[in-house]
Amino acid sequence: MPGPMGRGAASERAKDFKGTIKKLIAYIAHERVALVVSIACAIASVIFNVLGPRILGQATTELFNGLAAKVMGTGSIDFTKIGYILSMLLCLYVTSALMNLVQGWLMTGLTQRVCYRMRREIIAKVDRMPLSYFETNSVGDVMSRVTNDVDTLGQSLNQSVTQLITSITQIIGVAAMMLSVSPIMAGMTFLTVPVSLVLVVVVVRSSQRYFRRQQSILGMVDGIIEESFSGQSVIKVFNREERAVADFDVQNRNLYESGWRSQFFSGLMQPIMNFVANLAYVAVVIVGAFLAIAGTITLGDIQAFMQYVRNFTQPITQLSQVSNMLQMLSAAAERVFEFLGEPEETPDAATPELPPCRGEVDFEHVRFGYTPNKTIIHDFSCHVEPGQTVAIVGPTGAGKTTLMKLLMRFYDVNAGSITVDGVDLRDYARDDLRANFAMVLQDTWLFTGTIRENIRYGRAGASDEEVEAAARAALADHFIRTLPGGYDFELNEDASNVSQGQRQLLTIARAFIADRPILILDEATSNVDTRTEERIQRAMDALMQGRTSFVIAHRLSTIRNADKILVLRDGDIVESGTHEELLAKNGFYAELYNAQFAEGGEED
Incomplete structure (x- = not known):
């Protein structure tokens, strides 16, 4: 059976980003109500936030005009009006926070339900897979799809959908507000958008292949770890510890290379966007000062516009981060859908009515x-x-x-x-x-749990008396009762706390309690050993009767x-x-x- 290294070549083939996103959208379609309400709340939250700086600017203008009138002796500060404006601002921000809370609650629930459903479908898929799949694929790679890929998908979905909607809404809303304040300063700010987009595209294209490779190599690493744990005794017997570490180091190094490159390119987004934002910020301050001197705009408008500049570049930065999350989301979702799309066993026929x-x-x-x-x-x-x-x-x-x-x-x-x-x-x-059919194999399979539970695995509805009768028939009753707790003795993960012969007798007891006509x-x-073999042979002779x-x-x-x-x-x-x-x-x-x-x- 090929180990985890066997999937290396497949991981390098081209991936279908658009196709995977379409599959994911179709997959979460049954959550459309929660998704739509969550998006609506996110949009409402952003709109209320976008209105805030303009209202705050009105308070600033009112305060500045009041101070100027007081200095000139022609009037005073109208604190009532300022208080009304600030109260309105507080209501906006509180409503925005509540909307954000609702959308966060809905989106978190949605993503967790999607992950829950995916894990259930993967496990159900395992039961429908042909045996040939398990004989040709790494256990660790399948485990990575169930754990790492589904977790990555859930986290990326939760963050990327919300950020994508809020960022787009914020860009549109802030752009509209900036145009209403000053078309000239708005135009200067908009000039930074093409620069930002070019830089984002360059970084995303560079990071995409590393995110995809990182997810694939993570499955290989999981496979090596799983094999090392399960084969630790063999590794030690043949003094292959250094070789095992060396094999792991190869993939661990590959994971490190892909990981730091993907994270490095992802980390470039923030400083690049901050640099562009600072250029726009400086230009707005200079032009805004000349416009204020000329009396074209008020001081409150300048203050509001400066906030809008920050609010305009921030969602562009978020969109760049969303692009990275979408790459991770796509890579993880593609591996999950790839597994869910594997060929299954041929469809079952309907069993005819037959006598026992x-x-x-x-x-x-x-x-x-x-x-x-x-x-x-x-x-x-x-x-x-x-x-x-x-x-x-x-x-x-x-x-x-x-x-x-x-x-x-x-x-x-x-x-x-x-x-x-x-x-x-x-x-x-x-x-x-x-x-x-009942089976007793060379490789005894027992799961973590009590001896009673392992024997009852052959027939779920068996009573305690039937379990003990099966153990007596399999010549296992005596050794079971010598264990601490007897039939309630807890077997560990590999059932290594009982001997090989005892494990075999337990599987024979399981076959006894199943009571199937073909063995x-x-x-x-x-x-x-020979003595244990004689005991097992006597138990099997009894099992084969009839x-x-x-x-x-x-x-x-x-x-x-x-x-x-x-x-x-x-x-x-x-x-x-x-x-x-x-x-x-x-x-x-x-x-x-x-x-x-x-x-x-x-x-x-």
């Missing part, structure tokens, strides 16, 4: 390959009676586990058919088909009592029969058996 499964299985001229140009199973045929135990043996790569994947319909055959009780597997809904045992004793059982085993002595042994080589059955019959033939099975006996691995 008896366990009769037929393989008829089965042909299969994971890739079109490499066939693994060439022409496999076999009939299995209900309740029979069929052992499948052969060298590594012969196709033993592949046959079981086909039987469970993790993959569909390329040619031929597999039937259960005379019904083609493709005519079953997958859930209905797999409800007839698959895939090298279930290959990772344990069930159609398929047993894959390398230790051939464990399948001597099988009703039928199929010997596979290069995807074909080369021999079949009982243990004694195959030894008597002195063929390939006898060769495998004698090789194990010669190595001291088996006893007759």
Whole structure:
């Protein structure tokens, strides 16, 4: 299975920014009411803010005229009028703050609901994905899409939509107010816009590819970390700590390079826009002074205009920041939508009305390959009676586990058919088909939780008494009761606080409580010592009673009592029969058996 490095090439291909934004807009369309109200509140908040400087300018003009009249002895300061103006200003700002609060509350809720929905859809998508996807993609990369990319999308969406709307509204509103104050000074301010836009476009184009690469490399880094944690014992055994660190350093360095470049270009926005704003500010002050001297505008108008200059350049700066956030948003959303758009398992058929499964299985001229140009199973045929135990043996790569994947319909055959009780597997809904199977695998899978919960995983509605009965049947009851808490003993993340043999007995107990008519045992004793193997073998013998059982085993002595042994080589059955019959033939099975006996691995 390729590690996280396997996705490096794909991350460099061209990305569809516009297409991704369109998909995102369509995705959040069901939140249109909250979005529209939030946008309306944001616009109202900006409008009230934009009116503020002009009203404050009126208060300043009134105060200045009153002082001038008082000095000339022709009048006095009208504090009542000034108080009325300031009261109006306070009401505007309070209303603006309330509108801003409402839009923030609505937008935060919207983005969190979108993230919640995305995570749910990703997890639901995982359940619909074919097994081939998980065998060819990094776990860490998928985890990064669920965590990092969705979080980045949520944060960027929350900030970018609000800032985009408020910035555009503020630019339009401030421009209108500046024109109403002084078209001359407004024109001078507007001259800075093309300069700002050119600089923004240059910076955005430079930063875009680094933001996209940063998100992709982050998935690779997560994959390496996940693999290092899960394979820590192997890394230490082979003294590969330095190599593991070196492999991580390569991607960590790439992440550092992309990260600092993207953040550097993003950080250029603020100083560049401040520089342009300061140039406009200086020009407005100089021209405004001459206009005031000429009596064209009042002192309050100059004060208001100076505030408008700041308010005009500020949203341009925000728009430049929004452009960066939109790049991050697009990169993250594209990775999420890419995963959600991955091919799923072929649609299920509607399972016909059938009597309870008896366990009769037929393989008829089965042909299969994971890739079109490499066939693994060439022409496999076999009939299995209900309740029979069929052992499948052969060298590594012969196709033993592949046959079981086909039987469970993790993959569909390329040619031929597999039937259960005379019904083609493709005519079953997958859930209905797999409800007839229980599995005990070489790699024991137990989740963090109590032993009782792990056994009950085989049948969710099982009572505590049934759980304990299954454990007794699997010969696991004794060791469970010796643990602190017994059946309530908490297994850790990898169930490493119990032995390998004990983990295997727990999976057998899980299969017992599932009570399915067909059983698959895939090298279930290959990772344990001989004494533990004997105990597990006794538990499996009890489990196989009355069930159609398929047993894959390398230790051939464990399948001597099988009703039928199929010997596979290069995807074909080369021999079949009982243990004694195959030894008597002195063929390939006898060769495998004698090789194990010669190595001291088996006893007759």
